[in-house]
Structures are given as C-alpha cells and as structure tokens.
Amino acid sequence: MSDKKEVLICGEVKGEKITTITKELMTTGRKLCIDLNQPLSLLLIGQNIQEAANEAILLGADKVYTAEGASWVESFPEHYVSIIADICNQTGPSIILFSQTDMGRDIAPRLAARLGAGVCLDCIELAIDPDTKSLLQTKPVYGGNAMAVWASTNNKPQVITMRPRTAAQAEPDTSRKGEIVPVALDVNNSMIKGKLLETLQEDVKGIRLEEAKVIITGGGGIGGKEGFQLIKELAQILGGAVGISRVPCDEGWMPAGHEIGQTGHMVSPDLYIAVGISGAPQHLAGCSGSKCIIAINKDPEAHIFKEADFGIVGYYREVLPVLIEKCRNLLA
Amino acid sequence: MDIIVCVKKIPDPEIPPAKFKLDMESKRVIPPEGIPPVINPYDEQAVELALRLKDKYGGKITVLTIDNDADTSIVKHALAMGADEGIVLADKAFEGSDSFSTSHILSQAIQKVGNFDLVLCGRQAADWDEGLVGAIIAENLSLPLVTLAEAVDVVDGKLKVKRVTLDGYQIFAVPTPAVATVSNEVGQPRLPSGWGIISASRKQIPIWKAGDLDADPSQIGAKAVRRRLVKLFIPVREKKCEIIEGETTAEASVKLAERLRKAGVI
Ligand SMILES: Cc1cc2nc3c(=O)[nH]c(=O)nc-3n(C[C@@H](O)[C@H](O)[C@H](O)COP(=O)(O)OP(=O)(O)OC[C@H]3O[C@@H](n4cnc5c(N)ncnc54)[C@H](O)[C@@H]3O)c2cc1C
Ligand SMILES: Cc1cc2nc3c(=O)[nH]c(=O)nc-3n(C[C@H](O)[C@H](O)[C@H](O)COP(=O)(O)OP(=O)(O)OC[C@H]3O[C@@H](n4cnc5c(N)ncnc54)[C@H](O)[C@@H]3O)c2cc1C
Numbered sequence: 001m002s003d004k005k006e007v008l009i010c011g012e013v014k015g016e017k018i019t020t021i022t023k024e025l026m027t028t029g030r031k032l033c034i035d036l037n038q039p040l041s042l043l044l045i046g047q048n049i050q051e052a053a054n055e056a057i058l059l060g061a062d063k064v065y066t067a068e069g070a071s072w073v074e075s076f077p078e079h080y081v082s083i084i085a086d087i088c089n090q091t092g093p094s095i096i097l098f099s100q101t102d103m104g105r106d107i108a109p110r111l112a113a114r115l116g117a118g119v120c121l122d123c124i125e126l127a128i129d130p131d132t133k134s135l136l137q138t139k140p141v142y143g144g145n146a147m148a149v150w151a152s153t154n155n156k157p158q159v160i161t162m163r164p165r166t167a168a169q170a171e172p173d174t175s176r177k178g179e180i181v182p183v184a185l186d187v188n189n190s191m192i193k194g195k196l197l198e199t200l201q202e203d204v205k206g207i208r209l210e211e212a213k214v215i216i217t218g219g220g221g222i223g224g225k226e227g228f229q230l231i232k233e234l235a236q237i238l239g240g241a242v243g244i245s246r247v248p249c250d251e252g253w254m255p256a257g258h259e260i261g262q263t264g265h266m267v268s269p270d271l272y273i274a275v276g277i278s279g280a281p282q283h284l285a286g287c288s289g290s291k292c293i294i295a296i297n298k299d300p301e302a303h304i305f306k307e308a309d310f311g312i313v314g315y316y317r318e319v320l321p322v323l324i325e326k327c328r329n330l331l332a
Numbered sequence: 333m334d335i336i337v338c339v340k341k342i343p344d345p346e347i348p349p350a351k352f353k354l355d356m357e358s359k360r361v362i363p364p365e366g367i368p369p370v371i372n373p374y375d376e377q378a379v380e381l382a383l384r385l386k387d388k389y390g391g392k393i394t395v396l397t398i399d400n401d402a403d404t405s406i407v408k409h410a411l412a413m414g415a416d417e418g419i420v421l422a423d424k425a426f427e428g429s430d431s432f433s434t435s436h437i438l439s440q441a442i443q444k445v446g447n448f449d450l451v452l453c454g455r456q457a458a459d460w461d462e463g464l465v466g467a468i469i470a471e472n473l474s475l476p477l478v479t480l481a482e483a484v485d486v487v488d489g490k491l492k493v494k495r496v497t498l499d500g501y502q503i504f505a506v507p508t509p510a511v512a513t514v515s516n517e518v519g520q521p522r523l524p525s526g527w528g529i530i531s532a533s534r535k536q537i538p539i540w541k542a543g544d545l546d547a548d549p550s551q552i553g554a555k556a557v558r559r560r561l562v563k564l565f566i567p568v569r570e571k572k573c574e575i576i577e578g579e580t581t582a583e584a585s586v587k588l589a590e591r592l593r594k595a596g597v598i
Contacts, residue, residue: 121462153558200500
C-alpha cells in the first residue's frame with residue numbers, strides 16, 4: 001500500500017475517449033483532492049485505452065492506472081469487482097468514485113462489501129467535513145422528496161456513485177503532467193461463475209436524451225400511443241428528443257428506453273417541455289436540472305407547475321397543434 | 333426452482349409531494365396520515381417474477397422481511413399473490429441497522445431457510461433509495477449476482493437473466509444458486525386472488541429473532557453502522573412558474589411560442 005492516500009475515479013471510456021460523465025466525475029474528484037490534500041487517480045479498464053489515459057492527464061488526473069482487459073459491455077460485472085478490489089488493495093484509496101451509470105450502480109455496492117468499505121449511491125454533492133475530515137454525502141431519498149446528508153463513521157475507504165450532471169465537465173489543460181501506470185491483471189477468476197451471453201445497445205434514433213438541448217416529454221395525460229404523434233412533431237421542429245414518464249412506459253405507448261426519471265434517463269437540456277405530466281418527484285429527479293421547464297397540463301393544481309418556469313393550463317390537443325404551427329413559422 | 337424473495341415495508345412512495353412531511357429534529361419521515369405503508373414496489377415485482385418462474389418450473393417461494401414491529405402485512409400480501417411461505421425477522425437488536433447490517437441479517441436468514449436456487453431483492457427500496465442490499469447479500473454468500481433483472485429463465489440448468497441497461501439490455505448465464513435484483517421493467521405484479529387472501533390469512537408466519545439466526549452481534553444494529561445521518565431535509569425550490577394566459581388556449585399557445593423565441597430558448 002502506498003503511504004499517501006488518493007482519490008480514485010473508476011472511469012468509463014467510449015470510442016477510445018473519456019466519457020462526458022467521467023469528465024464530470026473528474027471535477028468532483030479534483031475538488032475533494034484539494035480539500036484532502038491528496039492526489040487524483042483514474043482507473044481505466046478496457047482495450048485501446050492509451051489515448052484516453054493521455055486525455056485523462058490533461059483533464060486533471062495525477063495518475064492513470066490502465067488495465068488492459070475486456071470492456072464493461074463485454075464482461076460479467078464481477079470481473080470488474082475483482083479487478084478494482086485488487087487495485088484498491090494495492091493502492092489504498094480514501095475515496096473511490098463511480099458515476100451512477102450501468103457500471104457504477106452495479107459494481108459499487110459489491111465492491112464496497114468486498115473492501116469492507118462504506119458506500120453511498122446516487123450522490124449529488126460531496127464535501128469534506130473541515131473538522132472531522134469525514135466525507136459528507138448528499139443524496140436524494142424518498143424518490144426525491146427529501147435529501148439526506150450522510151457522514152462516514154470510520155476511516156475505511158468510501159465508495160461513491162455520483163448522479164450524472166451534478167458537476168461541470170473537467171476541461172483539458174495541455175500543460176498538465178501526470179503518470180500512466182499500467183497494472184497487470186492478476187485476478188483469480190475461478191470463483192467467478194457467471195458469464196455474459198449477449199449485450200444489446202439499441203441504436204438510438206435521432207438525438208440521445210443525455211445530449212439533447214431540447215426534450216419534449218409526454219406523460220400519462222397523453223392517453224395513448226397516437227397522441228405521441230404531436231409530441232414527436234414538436235420535437236422534430238425544435239430539433240429535440242422525445243421523453244416519456246413512467247405511465248407511457250408501463251402502458252407500452254412508447255419504448256421504455258425513453259423513460260426519464262429516477263429509474264430512467266437523467267437529463268438537463270436547455271428546454272424541457274413536460275406535456276400531460278403530473279410532476280411526481282421520481283420523474284422530476286430525472287429532469288429538474290433542465291435550464292427551462294415548460295408545463296402543459298389541464299390541471300392548474302398539478303405539481304409540475306411548482307417546478308416549471310412557464311406553464312399553460314389546458315388540454316394538450318388544443319395546445320400542441322398551435323404551438324407546433326407557431327414554432328414552425330418562427331423558425332422558418 | 334426454490335426462490336427466496338426479500339421484501340421491505342415502506343411508506344407509500346406515490347403520495348402527492350404536498351403530503352410528504354419530515355421531522356428535521358429527529359431526522360425521521362412522518363408517516364402520512366391515513367395512507368398505509370406498502371410493500372416496496374420493486375419487491376412486489378420481485379414476487380411477481382418469482383411467481384412467473386414458479387408457474388413455469390414449479391418449486392417453492394419463501395418471502396423474508398425484517399420488520400421490527402413484527403408486522404406481517406406485506407408478507408401476507410406476497411402470500412396472497414401466491415408465495416408459499418413467509419418469515420418475519422424482528423428483534424430490538426436489529427434496530428438502527430444500515431444496509432450492511434440489514435444484508436447480514438438477511439444473509440443469515442437465507443442460509444437458515446437453506447435449499448434455494450435464487451434470491452431475489454428489489455433493485456432498491458423506494459424509501460432510502462439505496463440499491464445496496466441485494467449486492468451485499470451476494471457478496472456475503474459468495475454467489476453470482478445480476479442486477480436490474482427484467483426476466484429470468486432456465487436454460488441448460490443455468491439461469492438466463494436479462495439485465496436492463498440504459499440503452500438496451502444484457503443477458504447473463506449464471507449457475508444456481510444466484511442472487512438477482514429486480515427492476516420495474518418486470519411489469520405489473522398480479523393482484524392477490526380471493527382464495528389467495530383467505531389462505532394467506534390462515535397461514536402461520538414464524539417470527540425469527542436474533543437468537544434464531546447465526547448472526548454476528550457486532551455486525552447488526554445501530555452500533556454497526558458505517559455512516560450516520562447528519563441531516564434530512566426537503567429541498568426548497570425557488571422556481572416561480574409564469575402561467576401564460578390568453579382568451580383561448582390557442583392564444584396562450586401562440587404567446588408561449590413567442591416568449592420562448594424572445595427568451596432565445598428556441
Ligand atoms: C430509524 C432508522 C435509523 C437508521 N439509521 C441508519 C444509519 O445510521 N446508517 C445507515 O446507513 N442507514 C440507516 N438507516 C437506513 C437503513 O435502515 C437502511 O437504509 C435500510 O434498512 C437498508 O435497506 P435499504 O433501504 O438501504 O435497502 P436497499 O439496498 O435499497 O434495498 C434493496 C432491496 O433489499 C431488500 N431489503 C431491504 N431492506 C429490507 C428489509 N428490511 N427486509 C427485507 N428485505 C429488505 C429488498 O428486496 C429491497 O428491495 C436507518 C433507518 C431508520 C428507519
Ligand atoms: C419507486 C418508484 C420509481 C419511479 N420512477 C419513475 C421514473 O423514473 N420516471 C417517472 O416518470 N416516474 C417514475 N415513477 C412513477 C411516478 O411516481 C409517477 O407515478 C409517474 O411519474 C406519473 O406519470 P405522469 O405524471 O406522466 O402521469 P399521471 O400521474 O397519470 O399524470 C397525468 C397528468 O396529465 C394531466 N393530463 C391529463 N390529461 C391531460 C390532457 N388531455 N392534457 C393535458 N394534461 C393532461 C393530468 O392533470 C396529470 O397531471 C416511479 C414511482 C415509484 C414508486
């Protein structure tokens with residue numbers, strides 16, 4: 001174990017580049033490092049990760065551990081638990097940071113159990129208590145109705161996942177220097193009994209929700225498949241993506257992959273138009289970071305109006321055709 | 333196939349936000365008046381998934397809950413849906429447990445039940461929204477784990493588990509026994525049948541105490557927690573919504589488009 005503790009980020013790579021969500025994590029990690037006076041390390045596992053490792057240094061990593069191996073989407077998750085536990089046992093990090101992604105939410109709990117560490121998923125803010133130096137972890141609870149602040153009670157490492165869009169992305173600085181440390185994988189896999197058979201990543205038609213600047217979301221108030229035509233039309237005119245709440249997902253009006261909220265996509269577009277959506281906390285959890293929220297709802301008492309910047313009280317079938325027409329004219 | 337499902341009682345997560353109250357002093361949520369607690373929705377879906385497997389392959393479903401009031405209501409709900417046995421774990425020593433202690437207690441109970449092919453948990457309890465217990469149980473028992481399961485099948489003596497991902501899915505093969513956490517994509521849980529309700533109400537539900545389990549006293553209850561709650565609060569929203577009005581809805585809609593254009597959002 002090294003004598004100086006570090007903050008370790010478990011990074012994710014896509015197309016040989018550091019993902020935007022990992023860049024956000026680097027901002028969060030850097031802030032903790034300053035408060036703790038510890039270096040920032042980043043771990044990358046996968047193939048062809050050298051370029052991403054160089055990029056990570058420019059983004060602020062003091063050290064990048066690279067482990068050549070199968071990428072996340074090609075692995076049985078427990079392999080990753082073993083690899084990361086092994087590296088943590090060698091390097092002794094104080095904090096291990098993941099994003100609340102497919103990978104983070106799967107691995108972090110089991111990793112924490114293996115390391116005897118503390119763990120908290122889906123944090124939106126982290127801070128170091130100036131007196132005790134313990135890690136203060138803020139996370140939404142009760143579906144987003146409340147926030148809890150937890151403090152670690154031991155000096156074991158803390159395993160954290162951060163909710164996406166809770167920090168700005170780290171910016172590259174070409175003058176930065178750092179060290180790349182290849183780690184040999186010496187993991188005993190005989191105990192790992194599961195196997196990945198197949199991974200399917202749906203081809204997202206149009207714009208990915210996470211990257212969309214405009215999102216039009218339809219909810220239970222849309223009443224059926226056919227009403228989504230209007231939603232799609234508005235999205236097309238505004239160059240945006242289509243989202244849904246839980247109700248259209250459960251009812252099968254739209255594919256589940258469009259769901260926004262606590263258990264779906266977490267988005268923060270410039271413009272979020274919520275149509276026929278009541279504004280349940282579990283839904284708002286996924287969109288409250290949007291710059292401008294517009295609510296279209298027939299019920300003036302609907303909770304969504306408490307979260308929106310602009311609203312229209314009315315039936316969507318009366319609002320959307322006019323809105324579509326007017327936007328088309330304005331943007332022509 | 334013999335399945336153990338862990339179920340938790342929580343305050344109804346779908347109450348209107350205005351009814352959600354907490355006491356900041358004691359850092360507790362105040363149960364909403366007149367709205368009874370429910371089985372965690374993901375756990376109800378875990379029971380549903382277990383029942384689908386039982387419908388197809390036979391076997392026995394046992395539900396476990398830790399409930400310090402020794403309340404049997406949600407276990408009875410699962411039995412009424414079609415589960416076979418239910419056990420409530422209740423002891424003063426369990427109070428104040430965190431996710432690790434909860435997992436330790438459940439792991440010991442699972443071993444005491446014995447003979448199982450699959451343990452199902454919800455993906456998270458919709459009160460604290462942790463999403464930890466299933467994975468910690470898998471680690472405690474050294475079993476393979478698949479999180480966010482949508483469907484489970486048996487192929488060549490192994491479990492074939494479909495895991496939901498943000499942009500698609502993954503399919504894993506795991507030998508039994510295994511642990512899976514269940515996501516909402518499982519779909520609507522079945523309603524208890526009339527006969528199910530009657531037979532559930534007649535069923536004896538054993539209460540297991542700490543002494544009935546081979547639990548390590550240093551790993552359970554408030555003294556074992558790895559973190560402490562510093563603060564619990566309802567976030568304040570500063571937004572003020574401007575309702576766009578008009579003689580007609582159409583007029584308001586036109587105004588909205590113009591406002592958005594002016595504000596530079598479109
Ligand atoms: C008075 C009080 C004090 C607390 N103090 C602390 C504290 O000091 N530190 C701390 O970290 N936490 C504390 N907690 C929260 C703590 O109780 C855990 O968060 C919780 O019990 C563990 O489950 P979870 O909700 O985290 O489960 P999750 O990991 O979200 O649950 C996943 C799944 O595990 C299963 N499961 C979870 N709980 C049960 C159960 N009781 N019975 C059967 N199956 C279950 C279910 O299948 C569930 O879907 C406190 C809670 C209360 C009410
Ligand atoms: C554990 C848990 C997790 C959850 N996770 C999520 C999640 O990730 N994402 C999510 O979205 N939900 C989630 N939910 C569900 C959530 O609590 C709400 O039930 C759901 O968001 C409600 O969807 P809705 O507002 O679209 O529909 P409804 O509640 O049916 O509301 C419909 C709204 O449309 C309005 N309306 C009706 N007709 C019209 C019309 N013609 N024109 C205009 N307005 C109309 C109504 O006034 C109403 O406000 C979760 C719930 C639980 C318990």
